[in-house]
Amino acid sequence: MSEAFSPGDRPLHVVACAHGTDNPTGRQLINALRADLATQLAAEGLHAVVHEAYVDVQEPGLESVLTALPAGEPSIVAPLLLSEGFHTSVDIANAVATRSHTSSSAPLGPDPRLATVLAARLTEAGYQPGDAVVLAAAGTRIQAGAAQAAAMAELLATELGQEVSIAYCSAATPAVPDAVAAARAAGATRVGIAAFLLAPGFFHDRLATTGADYVSETLLPSLTIAKCVATRLADARESVCEDAE
Incomplete structure (x- = not known):
């Protein structure tokens, strides 16, 4: 060694x-x-x-x-x-x-430490226990990447103590607007997006138009x-x- x-x-x-x-x-x-x-x-x-x-x-x-x-x-x-x-x-x-x-x-990712940062960002954005939460990942057609994003949603769910759904900004389904609409159709009063993105840019800008009540800031700075x-x-x-x- x-x-x-x-x-x-x-x-x-x-x-x-x-x-x-x-x-x-x-x-x-x-x-x-x-x-x-x-x-x-x-x-x-x-x-x-x-x-x-x-x-x-x-x-x-x-x-x-x-x-x-x-x-x-x-x-x-x-x-x-x-x-x-x-x-x-x-x-x-x-x-x-x-x-x-x-x-x-x-x-x-996935990493439990990232889930801790995501939870903090959600709280800063106005998250309240019981809100529907959608983890918004950039998206990929590669199976390993999709599995990692899904695992990250599970880690955030553990951190928050509630269910978290996964959605993507591009290249994979469900798309973020569809996941937000599905949460509302299931009876959610408030829907928040946990932005699983490193830094501001094209994808984070688009999240503001997906119909959610609030969108968390990116992981950075941290x-x-x-x-x-x-x-x-x-x-x-x-x-x-x-x-x-």
Whole structure:
């Protein structure tokens, strides 16, 4: 088993790869997450350099970042994404496959810590016990990602002590407006949306038009998110360190 890197070792390059957004606040929050992650990794005694990268909308692109890294030095792509989807299974997987000494960590969810943040955001938005709650995920056609989103809804249900339904902003069903309408048809007086989204952007803007009584803010800003990324990195670190030996 490899030990964690010490300051005298070659650094571990952590490529913190987000989707990308045109939303200025969303960009600021993702950048702040990277800074929080660097602080978290340093507190854990890890000799790491955190790099910026994206799979869509923004630059620098993931492949160009990986290409520019020093040859032979270990790297892990850390998806700043909440579940498996096209970007993890295709974009990130393909980019990692072309570079030696490189691996990727898992996306952030499902994780009970995310459920705690979601519950706090719902309360801030006006949630009251007994409200119908819809967890709104970005959406994917990939089965593993859909299963992870469903598991996240179950974790939030446990956190709230009530049922939580799952819905998607795109690519999967039910769509969020349909889930809100179904909750009202079932007799719900108030329906709230738990936004299972990292930062403000296109999908979060659309949630305001789905007919819910309130929509929670995104998961960021929260130091908990950086801790979740660090956990996923710790899970992936051993294999890339052994590969680099």
